[in-house]
Amino acid sequence: MSRIAVTFTLNGARRRVRVAPMKRLLDVLREDCALTGTKEGCGEGECGACTVLIDGRAANSCLIPAVHADGATLVTVEGLARRGGALSALQQAFVTMGGAQCGICTPGILVSAQELLLRSRGRVPGDAEVREALAGNLCRCTGYQKIVDAVRAAAREAMPARARAARRAPKARATAKARRTAKRARRAR
Amino acid sequence: MPSSRTLKPAPVSVGVSIPKLEAGEKVTGRARYVDDIAVPGVLHGRTVRSTVARGRIIRVELDPAFDWRGVVIADHKDIPGENVVALIADDQPLLAADEIRHAEEPILLVAHEDAERAEAARMAVRVEVEPLPAALTVEDALARTALVHGDDNVFKEITIERGDVERGLAESDLVVEGEYRTGWQEQLYIENNGMIAERDGDGLLVRGSLQCPYYVHKALMRIFALAPDRVRVIQTVTGGGFGGKEEYPSMIGGHAALLAWKSGRPVKIVYDRLEDIAATTKRHPSVTRMRVGVMKNGRLVAVDADILMDGGAYVTLSPVVLSRGAIHAAGAYRWRDARIHARAVATHTPPNGAFRGFGAPQTLFATECHLDRIAERLGMDPLALRLANAVRIGDVTPTGQVLKESVGAVDVLTRTAAMADWTRTRERLTRENAAAAAHETRRHRRRAAAPRPGSAPAPSARRLRRGIGLSLALHGAGFTGSGEVRLASRAAISLGADGRPVILTANTEIGQGTITAFSQLVGEALGVPPSFVIVHDPDTRAVPDSGPTVASRTVMVVGGLLEQCARAMRERLELFAETPIAGADEFRRVAKRFLRERGPLKIERQYEKPPGITWDDDTYRGDAYSVFSYAGCAVEVEVDLDTGETTVLNVATAHDIGRAIHPVLAAGQVEGGTVQALGWALLEDVRWKDGRVWNHQLTNYIIPTSADTPPIHVEFVDDPYTYGPRGAKGVGELPMDTPAPAVVAAIAHATGVRADEIPVTPERLLAALAAREKS
Numbered sequence: 001m002s003r004i005a006v007t008f009t010l011n012g013a014r015r016r017v018r019v020a021p022m023k024r025l026l027d028v029l030r031e032d033c034a035l036t037g038t039k040e041g042c043g044e045g046e047c048g049a050c051t052v053l054i055d056g057r058a059a060n061s062c063l064i065p066a067v068h069a070d071g072a073t074l075v076t077v078e079g080l081a082r083r084g085g086a087l088s089a090l091q092q093a094f095v096t097m098g099g100a101q102c103g104i105c106t107p108g109i110l111v112s113a114q115e116l117l118l119r120s121r122g123r124v125p126g127d128a129e130v131r132e133a134l135a136g137n138l139c140r141c142t143g144y145q146k147i148v149d150a151v152r153a154a155a156r157e158a159m160p161a162r163a164r165a166a167r168r169a170p171k172a173r174a175t176a177k178a179r180r181t182a183k184r185a186r187r188a189r
Numbered sequence: 190m191p192s193s194r195t196l197k198p199a200p201v202s203v204g205v206s207i208p209k210l211e212a213g214e215k216v217t218g219r220a221r222y223v224d225d226i227a228v229p230g231v232l233h234g235r236t237v238r239s240t241v242a243r244g245r246i247i248r249v250e251l252d253p254a255f256d257w258r259g260v261v262i263a264d265h266k267d268i269p270g271e272n273v274v275a276l277i278a279d280d281q282p283l284l285a286a287d288e289i290r291h292a293e294e295p296i297l298l299v300a301h302e303d304a305e306r307a308e309a310a311r312m313a314v315r316v317e318v319e320p321l322p323a324a325l326t327v328e329d330a331l332a333r334t335a336l337v338h339g340d341d342n343v344f345k346e347i348t349i350e351r352g353d354v355e356r357g358l359a360e361s362d363l364v365v366e367g368e369y370r371t372g373w374q375e376q377l378y379i380e381n382n383g384m385i386a387e388r389d390g391d392g393l394l395v396r397g398s399l400q401c402p403y404y405v406h407k408a409l410m411r412i413f414a415l416a417p418d419r420v421r422v423i424q425t426v427t428g429g430g431f432g433g434k435e436e437y438p439s440m441i442g443g444h445a446a447l448l449a450w451k452s453g454r455p456v457k458i459v460y461d462r463l464e465d466i467a468a469t470t471k472r473h474p475s476v477t478r479m480r481v482g483v484m485k486n487g488r489l490v491a492v493d494a495d496i497l498m499d500g501g502a503y504v505t506l507s508p509v510v511l512s513r514g515a516i517h518a519a520g521a522y523r524w525r526d527a528r529i530h531a532r533a534v535a536t537h538t539p540p541n542g543a544f545r546g547f548g549a550p551q552t553l554f555a556t557e558c559h560l561d562r563i564a565e566r567l568g569m570d571p572l573a574l575r576l577a578n579a580v581r582i583g584d585v586t587p588t589g590q591v592l593k594e595s596v597g598a599v600d601v602l603t604r605t606a607a608m609a610d611w612t613r614t615r616e617r618l619t620r621e622n623a624a625a626a627a628h629e630t631r632r633h634r635r636r637a638a639a640p641r642p643g644s645a646p647a648p649s650a651r652r653l654r655r656g657i658g659l660s661l662a663l664h665g666a667g668f669t670g671s672g673e674v675r676l677a678s679r680a681a682i683s684l685g686a687d688g689r690p691v692i693l694t695a696n697t698e699i700g701q702g703t704i705t706a707f708s709q710l711v712g713e714a715l716g717v718p719p720s721f722v723i724v725h726d727p728d729t730r731a732v733p734d735s736g737p738t739v740a741s742r743t744v745m746v747v748g749g750l751l752e753q754c755a756r757a758m759r760e761r762l763e764l765f766a767e768t769p770i771a772g773a774d775e776f777r778r779v780a781k782r783f784l785r786e787r788g789p790l791k792i793e794r795q796y797e798k799p800p801g802i803t804w805d806d807d808t809y810r811g812d813a814y815s816v817f818s819y820a821g822c823a824v825e826v827e828v829d830l831d832t833g834e835t836t837v838l839n840v841a842t843a844h845d846i847g848r849a850i851h852p853v854l855a856a857g858q859v860e861g862g863t864v865q866a867l868g869w870a871l872l873e874d875v876r877w878k879d880g881r882v883w884n885h886q887l888t889n890y891i892i893p894t895s896a897d898t899p900p901i902h903v904e905f906v907d908d909p910y911t912y913g914p915r916g917a918k919g920v921g922e923l924p925m926d927t928p929a930p931a932v933v934a935a936i937a938h939a940t941g942v943r944a945d946e947i948p949v950t951p952e953r954l955l956a957a958l959a960a961r962e963k964s
Binding site: 030034035036037038039040041042043044046047049076077078080081087091094095096097098100101102103104105106107110127130131132134135136137138139140141142143144145146147148 | 222377379863886897
């Protein structure tokens with residue numbers, strides 16, 4: 001079978017692979033690149049266990065032919081740790097706060113959460129915002145509570161100290177609360 | 190040496206939420222699940238299954254046009270031992286030989302080194318079957334439209350009696366009747382089932398995603414007629430179980446092993462989602478009819494319950510699922526008279542099996558819904574009715590078990606009510622619903638008076654109602670009846686060459702925290718930090734049979750054995766060192782010296798039932814469990830009267846699990862179990878066509894996402910149990926018991942419509958609302 005050369009940046013390193021034209025990115029990552037952290041749960045883009053970042057955006061790698069990733073920058077769960085291998089704030093929060101139970105959905109969830117954190121830099125996403133951002137990643141163990149808590153804790157950690165202090169100020173809290181109340185009221189209507 | 194513990198305080202870890210010990214591997218992608226393991230020369234196995242529910246195999250034909258080179262094929266004739274998947278009964282074959290009893294029944298196996306060729310080979314097998322009439326429902330099976338099992342299609346029948354039910358009903362002020370139905374539920378672990386098998390010398394090595402290594406071990410010994418020491422089973426990192434990897438891995442392991450045995454090559458069988466949902470076990474659906482006698486003041490007198498569960502085509506675990514269901518059917522209440530009659534029925538559908546709760550959520554659903562119906566009939570607050578009748582210390586269950594200690598029913602109810610602000614919330618929502626209804630009537634009149642044709646209803650025109658419901662449950666920890674005595678579990682701790690303690694059990698980490706909780710219990714008893722303790726992989730060559738990882742038994746039963754082992758080991762080492770040991774460094778030093786001077790050290794303990802426990806399997810009388818855990822749950826919902834959609838807004842739940850060894854992990858169990866139960870109550874609907882699951886995809890079998898899931902507030906009521914390690918009871922299954930009836934009660938509060946069948950899908954709720962409008 002004819003194979004196509006595909007080049008991408010994977011977790012910071014350039015990779016070149018020769019793949020069958022329709023081979024899924026998921027399989028290329030797991031088989032050709034030997035990165036098995038990215039999981040398959042359904043093969044049809046419903047469970048999100050195969051989520052990776054493609055040019056900074058979370059995507060289901062089971063739905064994407066690897067040839068589409070040509071020239072892209074990819075990040076998988078293996079690329080989330082800090083340089084030197086220390087856990088990132090996000091990973092650490094999952095470990096200490098019970099965000100990972102069986103762990104099979106964890107890589108995909110971490111990648112989706114990473115996208116959210118990148119998007120909401122300098123700000124702690126609200127509970128509902130985290131739940132919405134992770135709605136494409138199924139978890140059957142945790143009931144999501146500890147995952148949401150861990151993502152928000154990591155966001156808090158990542159905030160600059162000044163912003164954290166401002167957030168702690170009563171005024172800021174009142175604003176946040178007012179926002180929540182207004183949102184609830186909107187939803188109730 | 191009574192003074193040894195007081196000299197240096199042991200590091201405290203029990204009761205403290207230390208980081209989950211294996212989580213670092215999981216958040217970095219380093220953890221190796223079965224499908225992540227590279228096996229040189231591996232063949233990919235596929236399973237040819239029946240497409241009909243019942244029939245006789247006439248012929249199996251291999252498509253002559255297909256290139257069969259390199260394809261390994263195995264059927265029942267290749268089985269060296271018995272064609273059986275050994276469990277409770279020996280009725281289920283590994284591969285159908287002649288008779289087909291359910292759709293998706295395995296008939297033939299193929300394997301190839303290329304996964305795509307293996308799949309193509311599977312498609313190139315044609316099985317000619319003479320279809321026979323099938324009994325696909327419990328009703329058909331009981332009417333004996335076709336015979337599945339014996340001459341009455343009943344796998345197991347249980348009767349539990351205490352007092353005189355007929356007299357009790359006659360003497361009651363009011364008798365309330367009801368019928369409740371629950372549907373199938375798929376466990377839906379995110380990691381599909383999978384196993385790898387290979388020849389290992391003159392024996393077999395089977396690794397995979399599983400809960401119970403010794404179940405697979407036992408099954409393989411029979412299939413291959415091998416002695417125990419020639420079969421080795423190892424659990425790989427497992428991506429969720431919930432009961433779904435209790436018995437089915439024996440089937441997949443047997444299939445992979447048969448292909449490996451025949452080909453001499455390693456064989457991997459990993460199901461895709463479609464096959465996993467279609468073929469593997471589900472929660473038993475149930476029908477429960479209740480008759481309850483109650484006095485006007487709300488005192489419950491007599492309960493008469495009749496339970497039916499659909500077991501599917503083979504016995505598998507149905508008798509014990511039924512048993513747990515029957516025992517829990519009286520709920521956490523005091524009755525003078527009780528009669529519980531339960532039957533597990535055989536149908537020509539894929540066997541149902543273990544799923545978190547194991548029969549209890551089904552019967553507790555009926556009991557709790559019925560309690561709400563009774564409260565409504567009496568005009569009583571559902572909380573008050575439950576508080577008045579909840580079991581307390583000294584009360585007696587329908588099997589005659591006296592509840593001696595750690596009975597938290599009243600406490601969890603009170604806590605739950607406080608967390609949910611029950612009385613005020615209920616009154617407020619009632620008021621708001623009335624106001625919303627009045628507002629809609631006015632708007633309707635206005636619109637009728639001055640219609641504006643063509644204008645779409647504004648978003649604010651949604652007709653929403655809110656409600657709150659509450660439930661109470663108990664859950665027996667450990668195997669039912671004499672189960673634990675028969676299991677006679679053994680657990681051990683040995684000293685590793687590096688002087689660290691090594692935990693040896695067959696209990697598996699499937700996400701719930703076995704590794705961490707065991708390390709905490711053992712670490713604390715040994716006076717070392719949990720991270721110093723090594724937990725050996727569940728490997729039947731290395732670990733004793735400490736029983737399956739099921740039935741909320743891991744911490745309470747096996748953790749208890751480990752605590753005994755650790756205490757004995759510490760005493761042994763302290764006697765040897767003639768000094769108390771505290772801390773990892775000291776432990777390591779003493780342990781290494783012990784290994785040098787005295788040789789290896791391994792301490793094993795076997796289960797012994799707590800004093801005063803008796804059980805009679807024949808009469809179903811006695812202590813069904815050594816102890817029960819308790820939970821209360823309040824659920825607030827919002828119902829859209831026009832779409833029938835129910836949104837869960839809030840969950841508050843209090844649990845009495847004795848004492849939490851690791852509060853964060855325990856809360857994780859509660860939150861996860863709660864959301865599975867919310868899915869069971871509202872979303873998860875297994876649909877059938879001709880005996881096959883047609884919605885066997887994640888696009889059409891819907892489980893809760895983070896966006897569907899409300900915040901869940903969990904509290905633990907501390908009520909230590911004398912015979913649990915550090916006071917612990919079971920937690921794993923309990924949270925599955927309470928949310929569904931609380932959801933139904935909340936919907937009833939919101940809409941006035943009582944759904945007696947779950948899942949309460951929008952279609953079902955709209956039909957009920959329409960029926961009410963009509964009447």
